[in-house]
Amino acid sequence: MSNIRLCVAGATGRMGSTLIREAVARGFRIVGAIAARDDPNTGRTLREAGICDLNVIIMDPSRIPEAVSNADVYVSFTTPEAEVANLPVVANLGKRIVMGTTGFTDEQMKIIREAVSSRVPAVFSPNYAIGVNILLRLLRMMKVFPAGYDFSIVEIHHSGKRDAPSGTAKRMGEIISEARGYTSISYGREGLSARKPGELEILAVRAGGVPGVHEVIIAGPYEMIRIEHTSFSRSVFAQGALYAVEWIYKQDKPGIYSMDDVLGLV
Structure with a gap:
């Protein structure tokens, strides 16, 4: 059981409420909660919002100093605009950070990195699922395939996800492009649109309540390999984010770390 104290931003959202x-359940202490100023649950307690049985008040971002005052780690799943405004404040307060926002x-990322990297230890990751991060590591081996093998990425998420392709699919694309020498990306095809040399495909689907599916297709002239990661629940992202919390809590050196660092893959 952990006694690490958390302030969670995006507390009323899909990921934030799941993480809380x-x-x-894992024994972390929730001492702060933040939601958007216009969120109907802002000003209520986590209990009143139906998130968990705690009387922690959900505050708007103008009260971040108060919300994080007793926290060891600030965990955030919000929006890019909110992170640009909020993370510099948190970093200036000296609080460790775990951030999973994408898009x-x-x-925007340059602003955040400059505000955080020299002040506090922080973990930034587009996906905290353990299996996804192992998959990202495996993709670095894709350079061993000979010429003539094409790579494509397909990702599926719930219909409410704003950014496309997902941050995870983008990261997969970066790793594959580096390994295979791709110089351009196609995000979909229509009409006469043959695949060009040096072109990676990344396709995004938005449907229903899917937490997340990422598939890498590797096709040569006479064979095809499909590698897929499927998230059954958002709890898998919460689980990984809490591993990151436990790891960053022990770090003293300011800097922006990844799940590779958390999992000892570097």
């Missing part, structure tokens, strides 16, 4: 429930522009 998982954290409580950043390059400029």
Whole structure:
């Protein structure tokens, strides 16, 4: 059981509420909760919001200093815009960070990295599922395939997911492109659209309540390999994020770390 104290941002969202429930079940202490100013549950307790049996008040971002005052780690699953505004504040307060938000522009990520990297230890990851991070490591081996093998990525998520392709699919694409020398990406085909040399495919599907599916297709002239990771529940992301919390809690050196660091893959 852990006595690590957490402040969770995005507390009323799909991931934030799942993480809170998982954290409580695992013995973490929830001491702060943050939601958007216009969220109907802001100002209520976690108990009143139906998230868990705690009287922690859900605060809006203007009260971040108060919400994180007793926390050891700030865990955030929100939006890129919220992270750009909030993470510099948290970093200036000296709080360790675990962040799983996706959909950043390059400029947004640059702002966050500059605000955080020299101040506090932080873990940033587009996907906290243990299996996905092992898969990302395996993809670095794809350079061993000879020329003539094509790679494609397909990802499926719930219909409410805003960014496409997913942050995980983008990371997969970066690793495969580096290993295979791809120089362009196709995000879908229509009409006469043959595959071009040096082109990677990344396809996104939004349907129902799917927590997350990522598939890598490797096809040569006479064979095909399909590698798929399926998340049964958002609890798998919460589980991994809490592993990251336990790891970052022990780190003193400021910097931005990845799940490779958390899992000892580097």
